[in-house]
Amino acid sequence: MKNYDTSKIKNLALVGHSKAGKTSLTEALLYKTGVIDKMGSVENGNTVSDYEGQEKKRKISLQTSIIPIEYNDFKLNFIDSPGFFDFEGEVLQALRAAESALFVIDGENGIEVGTEKYWKYTQEFNLPSIFFVNKLDKENANFNKVVSDLHINFGKKIIPLTLMLGEGEDFKGLIDVIDKKAYTYENGEKKEVNIPEIRLAEVDEVYNQVIEAVAESDDSLMEKFFEGEEFSETEFRKGLSKAILQGEVIPLIAGSSDKQIGLTALLETITKYMPSMDDEDANIGFRVKDDYEAFEVKEDAPFSAVVFKTMADPFVGKISIFKVLSGSVKKDDKIYNVSKDTEEKVANLFYLRGKEQIKTDKVVAGDIGAFSKVESASTGDTFATRDNVIEYKRIKYPKPVLFYAIAALSKNDEDKISEALHKLSEEDPTFKSERNQETSQSILSGLGNVQLEVLMDKLKDNYSVNTEVIDYKIPYRETIKSKSDVQGKHKKQSGGAGQYGDVFIRFEPSDQDFVFEEEVFGGAVPKNYFPAVEKGLEESLAEGPLAGYKVTGIKATLYDGSYHPVDSNEQAFKTAAKIAFKKGIEEADPILLEPVMKLEIKVPDENLGDVMGDMNKRRGRILGMDPQNDGSQVVLAEAPLAEVLTYAIDLRSQTSARGSFSMEFVRYEEVPREITQKILENKN
Numbered sequence: 001m002k003n004y005d006t007s008k009i010k011n012l013a014l015v016g017h018s019k020a021g022k023t024s025l026t027e028a029l030l031y032k033t034g035v036i037d038k039m040g041s042v043e044n045g046n047t048v049s050d051y052e053g054q055e056k057k058r059k060i061s062l063q064t065s066i067i068p069i070e071y072n073d074f075k076l077n078f079i080d081s082p083g084f085f086d087f088e089g090e091v092l093q094a095l096r097a098a099e100s101a102l103f104v105i106d107g108e109n110g111i112e113v114g115t116e117k118y119w120k121y122t123q124e125f126n127l128p129s130i131f132f133v134n135k136l137d138k139e140n141a142n143f144n145k146v147v148s149d150l151h152i153n154f155g156k157k158i159i160p161l162t163l164m165l166g167e168g169e170d171f172k173g174l175i176d177v178i179d180k181k182a183y184t185y186e187n188g189e190k191k192e193v194n195i196p197e198i199r200l201a202e203v204d205e206v207y208n209q210v211i212e213a214v215a216e217s218d219d220s221l222m223e224k225f226f227e228g229e230e231f232s233e234t235e236f237r238k239g240l241s242k243a244i245l246q247g248e249v250i251p252l253i254a255g256s257s258d259k260q261i262g263l264t265a266l267l268e269t270i271t272k273y274m275p276s277m278d279d280e281d282a283n284i285g286f287r288v289k290d291d292y293e294a295f296e297v298k299e300d301a302p303f304s305a306v307v308f309k310t311m312a313d314p315f316v317g318k319i320s321i322f323k324v325l326s327g328s329v330k331k332d333d334k335i336y337n338v339s340k341d342t343e344e345k346v347a348n349l350f351y352l353r354g355k356e357q358i359k360t361d362k363v364v365a366g367d368i369g370a371f372s373k374v375e376s377a378s379t380g381d382t383f384a385t386r387d388n389v390i391e392y393k394r395i396k397y398p399k400p401v402l403f404y405a406i407a408a409l410s411k412n413d414e415d416k417i418s419e420a421l422h423k424l425s426e427e428d429p430t431f432k433s434e435r436n437q438e439t440s441q442s443i444l445s446g447l448g449n450v451q452l453e454v455l456m457d458k459l460k461d462n463y464s465v466n467t468e469v470i471d472y473k474i475p476y477r478e479t480i481k482s483k484s485d486v487q488g489k490h491k492k493q494s495g496g497a498g499q500y501g502d503v504f505i506r507f508e509p510s511d512q513d514f515v516f517e518e519e520v521f522g523g524a525v526p527k528n529y530f531p532a533v534e535k536g537l538e539e540s541l542a543e544g545p546l547a548g549y550k551v552t553g554i555k556a557t558l559y560d561g562s563y564h565p566v567d568s569n570e571q572a573f574k575t576a577a578k579i580a581f582k583k584g585i586e587e588a589d590p591i592l593l594e595p596v597m598k599l600e601i602k603v604p605d606e607n608l609g610d611v612m613g614d615m616n617k618r619r620g621r622i623l624g625m626d627p628q629n630d631g632s633q634v635v636l637a638e639a640p641l642a643e644v645l646t647y648a649i650d651l652r653s654q655t656s657a658r659g660s661f662s663m664e665f666v667r668y669e670e671v672p673r674e675i676t677q678k679i680l681e682n683k684n
Helices: 020-033 054-056 087-094 113-122 141-156 198-215 219-226 233-245 262-272 413-427 451-465 529-542 569-585 603-617 647-654 673-683
Strands: 008-017 065-071 075-078 100-106 128-133 159-160 162-165 171-174 180-185 189-193 250-254 302-311 317-326 328-330 334-337 343-347 351-352 357-361 363-364 368-372 382-384 402-409 433-435 441-444 465-472 477-480 484-492 499-509 512-518 554-562 590-604 621-627 632-640 659-670
Touching: 008 020, 008 087, 008 113, 008 262, 008 647, 020 075, 020 128, 054 451, 065 262, 065 351, 065 368, 075 262, 087 113, 087 302, 087 451, 100 113, 100 162, 128 262, 141 159, 141 198, 141 250, 159 198, 162 198, 162 632, 171 484, 198 219, 198 233, 219 233, 233 262, 250 262, 302 413, 317 363, 351 363, 402 413, 402 451, 402 647, 413 433, 413 451, 441 451, 451 465, 477 499, 484 569, 499 569, 512 529, 529 554, 529 569, 554 569, 554 647, 590 603, 590 647, 590 673, 603 621, 603 632, 603 647, 647 659
Parallel strands: 008 075, 008 100, 100 128, 128 250, 159 250, 512 554
Antiparallel strands: 065 075, 162 171, 171 180, 180 189, 302 317, 302 382, 317 368, 328 363, 334 343, 334 382, 351 357, 351 368, 402 441, 402 465, 433 441, 477 590, 484 499, 499 554, 590 632, 590 659, 621 632
């Protein structure tokens, strides 16, 4: 693959609902441009884009894949992203690395949740977009309805640059609105035909919409338009490009990847009108951190790049996929990891096409490349040179909302699990793993059940680590509601050296985790034993007498006791304190506390009642509602962790996947007595 100038490189993120045909489209484009001599299919597990084992098994995309295609002296980097919502982090990476979004829509199913979700995201930061309506050869495909629904939901700025010849199984060709020519397709090859006379008025109407949009992009063009003058080809192309860049026009192409229809029209539209990174006002994807000035987007500017995707191959090692934002990088260059303050040498530089590595000696501004064995590199890191330092802001990934407790199936699995999980977390920043110190459980957390199941399968397939999901232990706490006054006495004086420790301790609630005080008079307990008493109490906090959970919110006051001049020692007083602790907690009305989470739930207005009713059933409290500009509502609520462990799955079901939420820990609260009883019964 040859090197291209920045102006000849275009990066497009493929986004849309799962199974809309994004991966099939990349496969068809590869075949169309001669990269492959036979089209694979998702069903057969032999596509260039979906090459990972779990992708083949599940027949869905699970990770971002780079598919570069050369066409008419342009390089088009298609960034194929998953459509399944558990892998939202991958979509955000793809969109961040692109100058435009290519939405793929299923011609039978029309606008689906994935389309809605990522449309809103692209509108938030004005990312130019183009639509490809796929699968129009299917029996129930309805192009006109798709266009109508897009206009209703997303606005009239979506303009079809192609119209259909035939429909459903009779779909045989396209009408090019701009050139006002019609083509039929056979085996991917197009043949020009006459536009049916009955369609001429329709073509003129759509063409005039395009012309008006071009005119509105520039005052001088608007003047020519009103004077009835035609635009030159250069003026038209420049005007339409500007309108697309400003978000005033969203081109739409009809087609079928299976029948190879619309591919040329798509490629022509991208190369002629979609932005490159050096276009004025283009989205470069990454914002410069405060206190830095952005470098110019050109090859001879200082080098800077951002790693937007990491692949942790168990055999090849770490592969870092990056976008060059200024300058260029060459093989054997020394580059500076600004985020880690380390310098690295680029030993292996290449382009990726799926899993294929295409060696190159240079990657220039606007292009996407990869290097391996740059150990300091992590997703989100900025690379530059020591002489010209710059740093870019990181993506804010959604926080995990679903939690699995897992256990290794053998000692051998347990020994390997930590390193394997670390490597998997490098690939997917939305996934977290930790060891809960209170419950001694390994916890996986992520955005959905499919994501976590895939991670467990990868543990097994890629790293030979076998795990199973076990019951999640809620980290309850124990505390007291009243006071107690107890004696703790430890006496062992039969044969040999004896042990003697005797303490009187008052216990009462506290707003701190643990407070120890002493009010001993007259040396009833020598001062040198006070630390031992405190230590005995602190160790007892780890396991409360009610149900074995950590104890918190306790004040203990040592006020009396006795000692033996020979048999008393630190260990004896430590043991006496533990005896007092158990008695004292049991006599002070012990209760269980549970972690309470704060939730921000974004839902469509029509689902508001169901979501609020469901939250009440989960012992939740609605704190307020905040209407959004897009017609949705943000519900603020609090609920016990025990009630929202699977909320990610349930909310998706309730809202047809249109709802989303985030949550964070806020405090511990008393568990209702009837639920406490159930917890204690299950504990026993």
